[in-house]
Amino acid sequence: MRCGGENGYKELKPRDKCGVIGAVGSSPVATDIYYALRIVQHRGQESAGIAVFDGEIKVKKGMGLAHEVFSKEDLQDLGGTAGMGHVRYSTTGSSAVENAQPISCTTEYGGIALAHNGDIVNSDALRKELQKRGWAFMTSSDSEVIVRLLANEISSTGDVIRALREFTKKLVGSYSLVIMIGERVFGMRDPLAVRPLCIGRGNGLRMIASESVVFDTLGMRFLRDVKPGEIVELTKEGFESWRLPHPTHTAHCMFEWLYFARPDSLLDGRLVYDARVKVGEQLAKEHPVKADIVMPVPESGRAQAQGYSRASGLPLVEGLIKNRYIERTFIMPDQSEREIGVLLKLNPVRSAIKGKRVVLVDDSIVRGTTIRKIVQIIREAGAKEIHLRIGCPPIKAPCYLGIDMKTRDQFIANKKTVPEITTYITADTLGYISIQGMIRSLRQAREDLCLGCLTGEYPVKIPGERVRPEKPLEEFAEEPPKPARPRRKTSKKRI
Ligand code: SF4
Structure with missing residues (x-):
């Protein structure tokens, strides 16, 4: 990765x-x-x-x-x-x-x-x-x-x-x-x-x-x-x-809805933006907190923050401004340079943050190093409290199906408990959406989603990994077409 x-x-x-x-x-x-x-x-x-x-x-x-x-x-x-x-x-x-x-x-x-x-x-x-x-x-x-x-x-x-x-x-x-x-x-x-x-x-x-x-x-x-x-x-x-x-059943990648796809895309019948707002609402239900404002990490946490704001009644404030022109302009091989990268990319609006109890919303945590830096930026801008809310359950396992997450050792959730991550990130509290809450927000059936990077159980056989229980594809190949469900036939048709 x-x-x-x-x-x-x-x-x-x-x-x-x-x-x-x-x-x-x-x-x-x-x-x-x-x-x-x-x-x-x-x-x-x-x-x-x-x-x-x-x-x-x-x-x-x-x-x-x-x-x-x-x-x-x-x-x-x-x-x-x-x-x-x-x-x-x-x-x-x-x-x-x-x-x-x-x-x-x-x-x-x-x-x-x-x-x-x-x-x-x-x-x-x-x-x-x-x-x-x-x-x-x-x-x-x-x-x-x-x-x-x-x-x-x-x-x-x-x-x-x-x-x-x-x-x-x-x-x-x-x-x-x-x-x-x-x-x-x-x-x-x-x-x-x-x-x-x-x-x-x-x-x-x-x-x-x-x-x-x-x-x-x-x-x-x-x-x-x-x-x-x-x-x-x-x-x-x-x-x-x-x-x-x-x-x-299918195995749609849940991460497409949570992070990768554009919010204005429809994926398998669900508008990505709507799904992310629902995730934010669900986060507010699962992890309520007394606070003054809700703030997204731009751009990835924006729709989830809107959902959190809507469900909690707390005002949504754009307290971090993203420099859109910094991408792809420099190489940062080590950690300190990467941290400078975060500073170049995001700047706080101090007047919006100073003295406030902030609910900070982002889509996911992988290593935790970036969000830690963002929390520091907000703290230095004068936030009284920072309550981090994450719209994806803890990522613990690699992806073998097209997302750039290849080894377990880079996931902070694989090495630390939630209280330990909270301490590392220096937030006051931390709340991840639950797997069940996330599935409900996406309005998909659990068996129609790939959750491999969350559960370590994959929809296809991967050497050394658990496979979710299901019939091998060859068995479907041998099944005769079912008259009651003609759409499952292998057939040719004009659309
Ligand atoms: S393991 Fe599955 S859910 Fe996770 S990123 Fe890969 S395809 Fe998506």
Whole structure:
């Protein structure tokens, strides 16, 4: 994990792996994809890439934010009415341009390009197996394993849809994919639907995106989430859909609602902003305290603080001002420099804080070093008391499914009790939302959520970790379609 990384206080938070986009239109789509990438830029800031089909697959990618990678001329050069894009933060494979996506390769049936959000848990085993068969890999990314597997499947079956359905049987983990095969553009979501993916249309375009905010911002219509285990093809006329075998429950990442996704996105039927406000309300119920003001840690704690304020009746005060222009401008390899990073990034409004009993609200705690510094800043600004409220239950275990949290030793909640954390952070009191309270706020069933980093029990088999009890996916593959529930059939339909 790169918590405590190099770019300021934001990087002390976990980071998501990627944002993906796919588009088909009646005119060149590269500029629309570029704008869509900028809208999902929060999902990855290390590299950006666009692939289009313009007689052949053309790819342009590089390190940096989308607007740093693409010039107007680049977008004009990327002709073609079918394309895809990707923004990346690495969780598997190093941060290097060769690991930037889309990743492409050629087969006897034409070119393939792929963009991936998620983590393939068995990618090392698959890579070794393919290497034994003489395959050479050009990158350290799990996404190259996926594209090679798919290329192999297409070459052996000669049938794109069959290949898409077959190759996923080998994948264990989370994958929201956009795949371009020749000029055909597909979106796929793993059977547990861990990472988000949705479809929309408008402006002469059919589009797949990681988050629905893309469609809002581009003036398009959000149609729906891609279903668990669904393959969607964007066509000139609309969409076509095939359904893979999938369990009766999902494993949506709870962290998408709590932190990663934009608050103005709809994830699996729930507006992220509403979910975060509810989390804040629940926090106020679970951890009430006598105080004067409620204050968010910007930007991540803002909606939760609103909920806390609403439920407690305490006024909401913006007592910390964020410098929006400091991100990505300096390297801070050690702890003291990281602390300077927090000071550069956040400044207190002393007149709002002095003499006040403050309820400080943030979305989560990983190491605790950043929030400790923030508490110190508020204390030095004259706060009489500081009561920290956290909108995510204690994070204790790694994520193997697409979030940058890889080892147990970095989680403060793994090493210390709540009273010990309170002392370390130098807050007067500390209250985390409970797992049950969080689930209620998200309005999801417990069995439809991944809670792996909270409970250490994962929805897929991970060597050395507990797996939550469930039937293996293969058993669903063998089940005959149930007439009473036709949506569970593996079937093709026009949307
Ligand atoms: S382990 Fe945690 S961060 Fe990872 S997918 Fe599950 S809920 Fe999300």
